[in-house]
Amino acid sequence: MNPFLSRELATEHIRDLRDTAARANQARGTARAEETDPSTHITIRRFAERDIDGIQRLAELDEKPVPTGGVLVAEHAGELIAALPLDGTDALADPFKRTADAVALLQVRAKQLNAEKSPPAMGWSRLMPRGRLAA
DSSP, X not given: OOHHHHHHHHHHHHHHHHHHHHHHHHHHHHHHHHHHOGGGSEEEXXXXXXXXXXXXXXXXXXXXXXXXXXXXXXXXXXXXXXXXXXXXXXXXXXXXXXXXXXXHHHHHHHHHHHHHHSOOXXXXXXXXXXXXXXX
């Protein structure tokens, strides 16, 4: 085989191997970032009986009282990482994990639930009789 052609083929093969390795490293880095970022797979739901131990653990870790009444919880990988009482008191969160995003999601969901409970506001068009315009 021609030495020049052999060198070109070897150089091309090395470039392909490096490109493949770079893509694999990039994909591995993305997957690793998703695994370590708790905001990627958070479940927001209402409190259930099975959450009692998790709520008590969060209350102890956050040094706050155990909430009574309605509670929303944020769960990541099967573990409670934050809880928000629906009575307006402060959220409970695991201080050893990144939970700011989870608490923000809980607050948004609590606002949505409160908006669903309140009756819709009456608009001006309903206050004015038909055919009349306000002066």
